[in-house]
Amino acid sequence: MSEIVSTLESPSDSERTLKISVSSSLVAKKEKELLSRYSKEVSIDGFRKGKVPISVIKKRFGDALKEEAVEGVCRDAYIETIGGKGVVPLTRAQIGNIKQAEDTLSFTASFEVIPDVDIDYKDITVELPIPSITDKDIDRVIEEMRISYATYIPVVRVSAPGDYLVINYNYLKEERGLLRPDTVTNFGFILGSNVVPDEFNKKLVGRRPGENVEVNIRYPLDYKESSIAGREITYKIMVNEVKEVKLPPVDDEFAKICGFQNIEEMREHARKTLSERVDAQIKEILPGVVLNKLVEQCQFDPPKVFVDIAYEDWQDDIKNGRVNSMDEKEMRERAVWDAKAKVILSMIADKENLTVTDEELKEILKKSLSPAEVKTVFKDTDRRDYLRAYLRRGKALDLVVKNAKVEYAEKVDRHKTDDQKPESSKLILSH
Numbered sequence: 411m412s413e414i415v416s417t418l419e420s421p422s423d424s425e426r427t428l429k430i431s432v433s434s435s436l437v438a439k440k441e442k443e444l445l446s447r448y449s450k451e452v453s454i455d456g457f458r459k460g461k462v463p464i465s466v467i468k469k470r471f472g473d474a475l476k477e478e479a480v481e482g483v484c485r486d487a488y489i490e491t492i493g494g495k496g497v498v499p500l501t502r503a504q505i506g507n508i509k510q511a512e513d514t515l516s517f518t519a520s521f522e523v524i525p526d527v528d529i530d531y532k533d534i535t536v537e538l539p540i541p542s543i544t545d546k547d548i549d550r551v552i553e554e555m556r557i558s559y560a561t562y563i564p565v566v567r568v569s570a571p572g573d574y575l576v577i578n579y580n581y582l583k584e585e586r587g588l589l590r591p592d593t594v595t596n597f598g599f600i601l602g603s604n605v606v607p608d609e610f611n612k613k614l615v616g617r618r619p620g621e622n623v624e625v626n627i628r629y630p631l632d633y634k635e636s637s638i639a640g641r642e643i644t645y646k647i648m649v650n651e652v653k654e655v656k657l658p659p660v661d662d663e664f665a666k667i668c669g670f671q672n673i674e675e676m677r678e679h680a681r682k683t684l685s686e687r688v689d690a691q692i693k694e695i696l697p698g699v700v701l702n703k704l705v706e707q708c709q710f711d712p713p714k715v716f717v718d719i720a721y722e723d724w725q726d727d728i729k730n731g732r733v734n735s736m737d738e739k740e741m742r743e744r745a746v747w748d749a750k751a752k753v754i755l756s757m758i759a760d761k762e763n764l765t766v767t768d769e770e771l772k773e774i775l776k777k778s779l780s781p782a783e784v785k786t787v788f789k790d791t792d793r794r795d796y797l798r799a800y801l802r803r804g805k806a807l808d809l810v811v812k813n814a815k816v817e818y819a820e821k822v823d824r825h826k827t828d829d830q831k832p833e834s835s836k837l838i839l840s841h
Contacts, residue, residue, distance in 0.1 A: 416491045423525035424713040426497055431516040432487045440486075441479040448475070480508065480515065488519045497523050501715050522713040524753060529708055531758055535815040536699045538692060542818075543684045551680035552660060555668055557600070562653035568616045569652045571602035575614060576651040582643060596650065614649065623647045632734045639734075692816075700811050705750050712749035720748035755803035762809060766801040774801065 413433045420426055445464055448471060484505050492499065503519040562574045569575060578595045599605040601614055613625045625645045633639040658664045665676040724741050727733045736744075758764075771794070775784045787793055 414487050414491060416487075416495075418495050418497070423527070423710040424500075424522050425711075426499075426521055426523050428488065428491060428495070428503075428519040429516070430484075430487050430491055430519065431514050432483055434510070434513050434515055436483050436487070437479050437510075437515050440482050441475055444475050444479055444482075480510070481505075483515060484508065484517050484519075492519075500524060500713055522715055524713070524756065525710045527708055527710045527753070527757065529704070529754055529757060531704060531754075531810045532813060533815075534700065534703055534707075534810060534813075535817060536696070536703050537817045538695070538699060540688060540692060540818050543681060543688065547684050548677050548680045551683060552676065555676075555680075556657040556660065556664070557655075559658050559664070559667060561656045563656060565652055565654045566618075567652070568618055569601055569614060569649070571611075571615060572655060573601045574651075574653040574655050575599060575601050575617075575649060576653075577614070577647050577649055579645050579647040581645055582638065600655065610645075610647070614647070617649045617652070619649055619651055621649045623649070634734075636731050636734070696814070696816070697807055697811050700814050701751055701755075701807060704754050704810065705747060708750065708754055710750070710753075712746060712753050716749035716752055717742075717745050720752075721745035723748075752803065755806040756799070758806040758810065759802040762806065764802050764805045764809070766798045766805070771798060771801065 413436055414430065415432075416428055416430045418426060418428055488503055488505070492503075499521040501522045503521040506518050506520065508515070508517040560574075565573075576596055576598045578593065579597065580591055580593050582591060602611050607625075607627055609625050609627050613623050617623060623646075625647060626642055627645070628642045629635075629638050629640065631640040658667070660673065662672045665671070665673045668676060670676040670679060721741060724733070724736075724744055728735050728741075768788070772784060772788075775787060775797075779787070787797070
């Protein structure tokens with residue numbers, strides 16, 4: 411029989427197992443080589459170095475030599491075999507199931523690879539929930555302009571929605587991990603607007619200058635400011651002034667004050683402004699939407715090593731307050747998503763032969779690092795390769811986004827959900 415016989419199995423998309431059998435003669439040969447080397451290198455009392463008899467070496471190190479010979483043969487057989495299998499291991503092979511018979515030695519070598527996935531990325535279609543611009547949207551822009559030209563008249567009556575209030579309030583401010591009291595003075599806002607929490611708006615209706623009001627707000631556990639998330643905070647407010655807001659009429663005279671010839675030109679400017687906002691919104695969310703679509707349409711198991719790395723990154727982000735806390739299940743699901751995205755973008759970069767030159771890398775690093783720090787990065791091979799791989803994945807996503815077909819869904823009323831924007835999934839290129 412041949413001295414080495416092997417078969418390659420695929421337990422999953424990213425797992426590979428080599429079953430290898432070798433002739434016992436290779437083990438005997440390796441053991442003989444080790445005996446010869448040990449006899450020349452080891453020092454044993456009563457013998458000059460390099461003159462230790464083979465029989466003494468066998469007696470002293472026999473079991474260890476046999477074990478080392480088997481490990482050496484397994485390692486050598488794996489290295490020789492993997493080269494002809496057309497696979498590139500992503501992780502160090504785990505050797506196991508070693509069995510020794512009279513004429514053969516068999517074992518398995520398990521490792522992970524980048525899965526061979528068929529990715530349809532050149533003809534991808536995504537749908538964006540971007541509603542069209544309506545006359546109501548334009549009216550709202552005009553209203554914003556009216557407010558900027560409003561006059562504020564002090565009144566002696568109690569406050570009502572739409573009035574301009576000037577208040578002082580105390581609150582808790584985070585400093586070095588501790589909550590300390592702080593005061594904001596002469597803070598102005600229109601009562602009923604979304605500039606302040608709803609609790610402020612409700613409690614400050616029907617108030618006169620000089621009145622003091624307490625507002626209690628229970629913040630949810632997932633509140634964006636971790637220092638007050640899950641806490642009930644008491645705000646002590648004093649009303650300084652109540653002013654009635656007088657808005658200018660919407661006519662050609664007002665348009666001229668704003669720098670336009672007439673109200674029609676003013677409305678056209680508002681439409682253009684809204685269109686630019688929509689374009690900016692699309693540019694912001696499109697990469698995330700495209701990547702989501704790619705991940706959803708590619709059904710495969712990503713390499714466990716990538717999942718573990720992404721999982722550790724999420725743990726680090728939570729620990730350092732960069733993202734809100736989440737349960738184990740959600741964190742694991744996000745790690746799997748990140749690992750799949752990493753595989754997909756890496757494969758696209760390979761298929762498109764995308765590269766990142768040293769000059770490109772330097773130019774990007776110069777934007778955030780000093781010349782000395784850039785030199786340090788280039789001396790660190792691992793860090794440089796990591797950044798280059800990150801940028802290659804970014805180029806791959808840019809390519810897919812550029813070629814993607816975008817469809818727009820008219821499905822939301824922007825007037826009812828003024829502050830809601832289509833969310834893009836977390837775009838992870840570096841995890």
